[in-house]
Amino acid sequence: MSFKVNNAAEPVLEISKLSIGYEKKPILKDLNLKAFKGEILFVMGSNGSGKSTLLKTLSNLIPPLSGSVSLNGKELKDFSSLGFAKEISILLTERPNLNSMKVKEVLALGRFPYTSFWGSLGSKDENIINEVIELLKIQNLINKNYDTLSDGQKQKVLLGRTLTQDTPLIILDEPTSFLDIPRKIEFLENLKFLAKEKNKMIILSSHDWDFALKASHSLLFIGKDGKYKKGFPEDFYFNKDLKEFLINEGFNISNELSHDSTFKAGGLKIKLNFEDRVEKELTFKALDKRATFLKKIDNSFIISKKKDQPFLIQGTNISSTKINEVSEIIEYLSNS
C-alpha cells in the first residue's frame, strides 16, 4: 500500500509475487501487497474471484502456487503450527456442528495455542475471554448451548473464538454475511476498536461496498479476469472507470452528510473546499479514519477540489500541490 503508518513502521504482512489457486490453476497472479499494524484491509470481488482462496492462502490452509507471504519478515511456511496460531487467527464461512458445546467452552477453544496439555485455563486466559465477552456483549449467551443459537449469534460466538486467540493479525472470511443492519453497525464498531485501540491488523472479505467504505483503510479489489486493483476505498470512487460500477454495487454515501468543512485530524487542522458534496464526504471520511496515522504536529491545510479535477493541497508556508488520489493526500500529510 502506498501509505505508511509512520516513517519508522515496517509492514507486518508482506505479499510479493503471489499466485494462488488450486492444483496449478491460478486464480490470481503476481499479487504484491503490504499491510500494517492497525490497518483494516478489505478484500472485495464477486463470487469465485478468489477472495476466499486468498484468505486461505494467507491463513496457511492452502499453499501458494508461487511467490511469498511473510509476517514480520518471516515466511509463513517457516512458522511452526503452534507459532503460527499465535500470529494469525481466522473466522471461516463454514459452520461447525459443536455437539452441545457451551458458548463459554467455544470461546475457550481460542486459547488452544496457549494452554497446557490438559487445556485448563489460567487467569490470563480467563481475562482475555472475559474481555471478548464484554466487547461482543454476549454475556447473556455464555451458558447457552452453541447449537441452539441463531445464525447471527453463532457468527458472533465464532468471531469471539477468533478474538480469544488474541493474534496480531486477524483474518475474517465474509464476517457480515449473517448479520442484520444493527448487528453490522455493531460489528463495524468492534472492528474499528480492534484496529485502533488494540493495534490489530484485520483482513476481511466482503461483498458490502458501503461497509467497506465505512470501515476499511485499504481495499483490494479482485476482478473476474484475475486482475486486481488496490488502494483506498475512497479512491475507487474518485476513479471514473470504477465509479459507475461501484454505484451499481451499492457504494452509496448519500445519507449522513453532516460535518463542518473545518475539522481536526491527528494534529492537523484541515479545511475542505469542495464542489461536490459526496466527494467532500469521502475525503473527510478518509482523513478521519486515518487520523492516527497523520502527523501529530500543529499545522493547517486547505484541501480543495473541483469536480473531475485533481485535489489541491495548500499548507501554511507551503505552496499548493496537485494530488490525484486520497492515498497520496494521506502520504503527503504524514510526511510533509
Place this chain on the structure above:
Amino acid sequence: MIKDLPKNKFLLFLTMILSLITLSIFVLIKGPIPFNLDDPLTIDVLKEIRIPKVLTAILAGASLATSGLLMQTFFQNPLAGPFVLGIQSGSSLGVAFWVLGLKWLPWSIIERYPILERLGLTFSSMIGCLSILFLLMFLSFRISGKLILLILGLVFSYISSGLINIMSLLSKANELKSFFLWSQGSFHRVSFDDLSIFISISMMGLALSLLLSKPLNILLLGDRYAQSSGLSIKKIKTALIFLTAILSGLVTSFCGPVAFLGVLVPHLARKIFQTGDHKILLPAVMILGAIIALLSEALSSLTDPIALPLNAILGIMGFPVLIVFLLRNKKQQEEYL
C-alpha cells in the same frame, strides 16, 4: 483436572460411580447358582464366571462408548459409532477370516497355545476395523453430507456380511457354530485366563484416549479451524483411527458385534452433563458405557432361565432412546442432514 470440575458435575460423576458399583454387585450376586460365600462352588463361579463377566462388561461398555465418541468427533457426525459406521462389521469380517477363512495356518500348533489363538482373533478383528476406518476416512474427504457417511457404513456392513456368508458356505459345522455364537454378542466369553489381555489392552486404549481431550475439543471446530489453532491434524487423526480400531476391535473380537452402545452413550453423556468438553465427556462416556453394558447384562440375567441375547436387549433399549434424542431437537435434526 479434577479441581476444574464444577460441584454439580462432580456429584453426577459420584452418582454414576455408585450406580456402577451397585450394578456390579447385583450382577455378581444374581445368577442360576445361589450366592453363598461359604460355599466353595460360589467362589468358583465368582472367579471363573461372574467376576470376568462383570469386568468384561465394564471395560467393553467403556471402550465401545469411547470409540463412539472418538468417531463422532472425528467425522463431525453425531450419528457416528463403531456399529453404525460398519466398523464393527469390518471386525466381524476379520474374525470370520480368522475362524473360517485361514485354513492354511498351522492350526495344530496354534491350538496348543490358546493365547496365540486369542491374540490372532483380536488382531484380525483390529485389522478389520482399521481397514474400514481407513476406507471411511479416505471416502469422507470426497463426500459431503453426514447421511452419506452412514449409508457407506451400511454398505460396508452388507459387503462384509456377504463375504462372511460366502466363507460360511465353505466351512465346517463346528467352525460355523463357534462363529455364530460369537456373532450374537455376549460378555460371557472372556475366560479368567483371557482377562489379562482384555484388561491390559482396553485400559491402555482408554488411558490414551483420555490424553487426547484437548485436541479432540479443537477438532470439533473442523479441520481448518483446528489446523489454524496449531493442531497437527494428520497426527491426531491417525492416533484417533488407531485408538478406535484398538478399542472396538478388541471388544468385538472378545464379545461379538455389540450394537448401539457406541452411538448411544455419547448422546446420553452430553445430555446429562450438558457439555461438549471432552475433558468431562471422555470419563463420563466411559463410566456411562460401563453402566449401560452392566445394565443390559443385569436385564439379561433377570429373564432367567432363557438369558436374552445382549444385542436384543441393547437394540430394544437403545433404539427408542436414540430416536427420542434425534426427534427432540428439530434444529439439530436439520444439521444431521
